[in-house]
Amino acid sequence: MINDFSAVRSASRKLACCSDDEFNAVLLDLADMTESQASELLAANALDLARMDKADPRFDRLQLTEARLRDIAADLRKVASLPSPLGRTLKHNILPNGLELTRVSVPFGVIGIIFEARPNVCFDCFALCLKAGSACVLKGGSDAKDSCTAIVALIHKVLQLHGLPTDSALLLTSHEDTDRLLSARGLVDLIIPRGSSRLINYVRKNARVPVIETGAGVVHCYIDRAADLQKAIPIVVNAKTRRVSVCNALDCLIIHRDRLAGLPAICQPLFDKNVFIEADEDAYKVIQGIAPSLLGRAGGESFGTEFLALRMAVKVVNSLDEALEHIARYGSGHSESIVTEDEEAACRFLNEVDAACVYHNAPTSFTDGAQFGLGAEIGISTQKLHARGPMALEEITTYKWLIKGEGQTRP
Amino acid sequence: MINDFSAVRSASRKLACCSDDEFNAVLLDLADMTESQASELLAANALDLARMDKADPRFDRLQLTEARLRDIAADLRKVASLPSPLGRTLKHNILPNGLELTRVSVPFGVIGIIFEARPNVCFDCFALCLKAGSACVLKGGSDAKDSCTAIVALIHKVLQLHGLPTDSALLLTSHEDTDRLLSARGLVDLIIPRGSSRLINYVRKNARVPVIETGAGVVHCYIDRAADLQKAIPIVVNAKTRRVSVCNALDCLIIHRDRLAGLPAICQPLFDKNVFIEADEDAYKVIQGIAPSLLGRAGGESFGTEFLALRMAVKVVNSLDEALEHIARYGSGHSESIVTEDEEAACRFLNEVDAACVYHNAPTSFTDGAQFGLGAEIGISTQKLHARGPMALEEITTYKWLIKGEGQTRP
Numbered sequence: 174m175i176n177d178f179s180a181v182r183s184a185s186r187k188l189a190c191c192s193d194d195e196f197n198a199v200l201l202d203l204a205d206m207t208e209s210q211a212s213e214l215l216a217a218n219a220l221d222l223a224r225m226d227k228a229d230p231r232f233d234r235l236q237l238t239e240a241r242l243r244d245i246a247a248d249l250r251k252v253a254s255l256p257s258p259l260g261r262t263l264k265h266n267i268l269p270n271g272l273e274l275t276r277v278s279v280p281f282g283v284i285g286i287i288f289e290a291r292p293n294v295c296f297d298c299f300a301l302c303l304k305a306g307s308a309c310v311l312k313g314g315s316d317a318k319d320s321c322t323a324i325v326a327l328i329h330k331v332l333q334l335h336g337l338p339t340d341s342a343l344l345l346t347s348h349e350d351t352d353r354l355l356s357a358r359g360l361v362d363l364i365i366p367r368g369s370s371r372l373i374n375y376v377r378k379n380a381r382v383p384v385i386e387t388g389a390g391v392v393h394c395y396i397d398r399a400a401d402l403q404k405a406i407p408i409v410v411n412a413k414t415r416r417v418s419v420c421n422a423l424d425c426l427i428i429h430r431d432r433l434a435g436l437p438a439i440c441q442p443l444f445d446k447n448v449f450i451e452a453d454e455d456a457y458k459v460i461q462g463i464a465p466s467l468l469g470r471a472g473g474e475s476f477g478t479e480f481l482a483l484r485m486a487v488k489v490v491n492s493l494d495e496a497l498e499h500i501a502r503y504g505s506g507h508s509e510s511i512v513t514e515d516e517e518a519a520c521r522f523l524n525e526v527d528a529a530c531v532y533h534n535a536p537t538s539f540t541d542g543a544q545f546g547l548g549a550e551i552g553i554s555t556q557k558l559h560a561r562g563p564m565a566l567e568e569i570t571t572y573k574w575l576i577k578g579e580g581q582t583r584p
Numbered sequence: 585m586i587n588d589f590s591a592v593r594s595a596s597r598k599l600a601c602c603s604d605d606e607f608n609a610v611l612l613d614l615a616d617m618t619e620s621q622a623s624e625l626l627a628a629n630a631l632d633l634a635r636m637d638k639a640d641p642r643f644d645r646l647q648l649t650e651a652r653l654r655d656i657a658a659d660l661r662k663v664a665s666l667p668s669p670l671g672r673t674l675k676h677n678i679l680p681n682g683l684e685l686t687r688v689s690v691p692f693g694v695i696g697i698i699f700e701a702r703p704n705v706c707f708d709c710f711a712l713c714l715k716a717g718s719a720c721v722l723k724g725g726s727d728a729k730d731s732c733t734a735i736v737a738l739i740h741k742v743l744q745l746h747g748l749p750t751d752s753a754l755l756l757t758s759h760e761d762t763d764r765l766l767s768a769r770g771l772v773d774l775i776i777p778r779g780s781s782r783l784i785n786y787v788r789k790n791a792r793v794p795v796i797e798t799g800a801g802v803v804h805c806y807i808d809r810a811a812d813l814q815k816a817i818p819i820v821v822n823a824k825t826r827r828v829s830v831c832n833a834l835d836c837l838i839i840h841r842d843r844l845a846g847l848p849a850i851c852q853p854l855f856d857k858n859v860f861i862e863a864d865e866d867a868y869k870v871i872q873g874i875a876p877s878l879l880g881r882a883g884g885e886s887f888g889t890e891f892l893a894l895r896m897a898v899k900v901v902n903s904l905d906e907a908l909e910h911i912a913r914y915g916s917g918h919s920e921s922i923v924t925e926d927e928e929a930a931c932r933f934l935n936e937v938d939a940a941c942v943y944h945n946a947p948t949s950f951t952d953g954a955q956f957g958l959g960a961e962i963g964i965s966t967q968k969l970h971a972r973g974p975m976a977l978e979e980i981t982t983y984k985w986l987i988k989g990e991g992q993t994r995p
Contacts, residue, residue, distance in 0.1 A: 190936060534988065536992075539987060573940055573941070573972060579945055583822060583955065
């Protein structure tokens with residue numbers, strides 16, 4: 174156990190010498206074997222499922238099926254088909270003294286990913302890390318222990334078939350392992366926690382290894398004085414109700430006082446979908462009576478909360494400035510949007526809102542690696558360092574400078 | 585005190601709306617006033633100098649002179665002349681549904697810099713942060729308290745003249761301030777510690793805000809079997825002796841056994857410059873007798889040490905693989921170089937060494953922002969996240985995604 178991270182580090186040095194074709198061959202074989210060995214994977218998954226209450230909301234995420242394994246195989250083939258993120262020339266410069274400098278994208282080395290009881294994440298993360306030239310340490314939720322063990326055993330089998338070190342993917346399962354991972358400076362280059370804010374807070378507090386935080390989205394949509402209501406309604410409905418459990422889902426509708434008359438038309442389809450609304454005093458007056466059982470008064474917790482549920486706050490403002498102020502105070506820097514036909518207001522909003530993704534006349538539900546055309550996604554970063562918003566292959570590489578000379582020295 | 589970081593954060597939101605011309609005007613005025621008010625700055629500096637022993641090696645770094653202030657003014661004008669790192673389109677994409685996505689470079693917001701008793705760093709860091717659109721929190725060493733206070737007062741004067749918030753630069757001076765800064769999540773976006781490894785370790789351990797580490801360089805130069813000795817000698821001498829106190833200075837010479845006969849010719853000019861050599865057994869035999877008082881046997885601490893002094897280790901290897909292994913084990917990922925005429929060996933070295941800057945036939949003394957043509961430098965990153973190697977303006981920006989639609993929704 175003591176030396177398992179060293180073994181992964183050694184494996185990462187071997188991966189750094191492999192070609193994209195070698196990585197793709199592994200991923201394609203893994204896709205085939207995921208389908209051909211579905212019964213073994215499902216049997217292992219059944220052991221995990223047997224330990225979980227069917228009423229637990231996590232049961233569905235834990236469950237693998239033949240169809241889900243086919244989707245996973247398709248995703249693996251998709252990753253194999255993407256252009257390599259490695260070896261890209263990011264800058265090139267020949268100095269007056271003849272020194273040639275090239276900044277080139279290279280693998281991170283070893284990437285640790287901490288996630289909850291979702292076995293498919295093993296496949297996703299291994300595939301993206303391998304394609305990006307890195308070895309990975311996978312710390313899955315203990316509820317998915319049997320599934321993850323079977324998946325990583327299959328990954329090892331395919332790596333071995335291709336003459337690559339099985340230490341390119343290491344599975345950890347205990348809580349003590351998490352602590353070892355968080356303090357493995359010099360052996361692990363990057364940790365990406367995926368999951369609850371409790372997990373992410375724990376990682377932030379305890380990590381000695383660089384971290385990219387993912388997760389919490391306190392998301393706003395601002396209906397400007399110059400909004401087109403016909404655009405606003407589907408944008409708000411889509412952002413709030415497409416999937417309520419994801420980080421890009423709308424949490425707070427901000428509306429300009431001059432457009433309060435339009436608020437019932439915006440809220441009606443939300444009430445129809447059983448969205449509970451926590452309205453500030455001014456908004457409350459305008460929409461009371463439509464669906465009393467789904468309406469409450471906004472309280473101290475209404476703003477700045479990520480609901481992840483059929484629940485939304487409404488805030489009335491007197492100006493764009495006030496909307497910007499509210500977002501600066503309560504937003505989490507994830508996704509924010511404005512609905513307006515006023516180009517100047519849109520321009521100010523896009524410029525001044527400090528978030529990973531800032532939208533004009535579109536719902537925040539598009540914040541997603543695949544939607545953004547990145548081809549895949551390993552998470553959505555809510556920090557500003559290294560990667561912001563949806564992260565895919567390029568975002569899990571680093572770079573180095575290569576300097577070629579003929580014996581020049583520095584004066 | 586409680587709200588000083590909030591004030592800086594508010595200032596950063598104002599800076600995000602300023603143009604590059606406004607920043608440049610501030611920097612040019614600051615340059616002029618640094619020269620015209622030199623006597624006030626020197627008087628404040630004299631107070632700091634009076635508290636420090638002249639024999640202290642830090643005395644020279646603490647000292648300001650008329651000539652140094654002119655150099656500082658020239659540097660400020662240089663930064664003003666650089667292209668803006670902001671508003672660059674990093675990616676642009678129109679999706680099939682018509683959504684237009686643009687990834688654009690934007691300011692970080694608030695950048696904290698922790699440094700030691702070098703008053704010029706106040707100017708450097710303020711100038712680079714402002715040009716990159718960010719407010720800065722400057723925590724200087726307490727030995728430079730009077731100098732830093734006078735410099736930041738001058739900065740505030742110029743900001744005020746230009747109608748910009750004085751909170752765009754905040755000076756901290758106490759150790760408790762450092763702790764407050766390290767835990768100012770949500771108010772400070774990035775911290776860059778510049779200084780000793782003690783400082784950097786403290787920051788790594790205690791920061792809750794994202795950090796870019798700078799500093800420690802355990803630097804190697806490998807003389808390959810196919811090295812041209814006429815290139816190797818000036819490369820080694822330059823890397824070791826140009827400036828011994830900097831992080832790019834050579835710490836360990838690795839030499840292929842087949843080239844041991846050339847070792848005396850490499851070491852002679854080092855001995856001439858009073859470099860003490862800690863040689864492994866095989867190297868010792870070859871160079872003993874040249875300068876016995878400057879030669880010792882390598883011990884446990886010889887490898888993996890950043891000397892920052894006229895001192896260097898020598899290690900003999902049997903192969904390129906062994907050299908790569910030694911560097912992987914003892915290097916700090918800063919700068920590494922190979923001297924060889926064998927293109928294949930060079931290619932392997934450049935590819936396989938995991939460091940910010942990897943050199944072929946050139947000395948590591950070139951690892952420097954200005955040398956790399958970046959126009960300036962705020963530090964040399966030794967981590968892989970966000971920025972690696974010399975950091976200048978682009979490296980202290982982040983990005984955001986701007987998404988423009990016409991009311992599209994996600995299926």
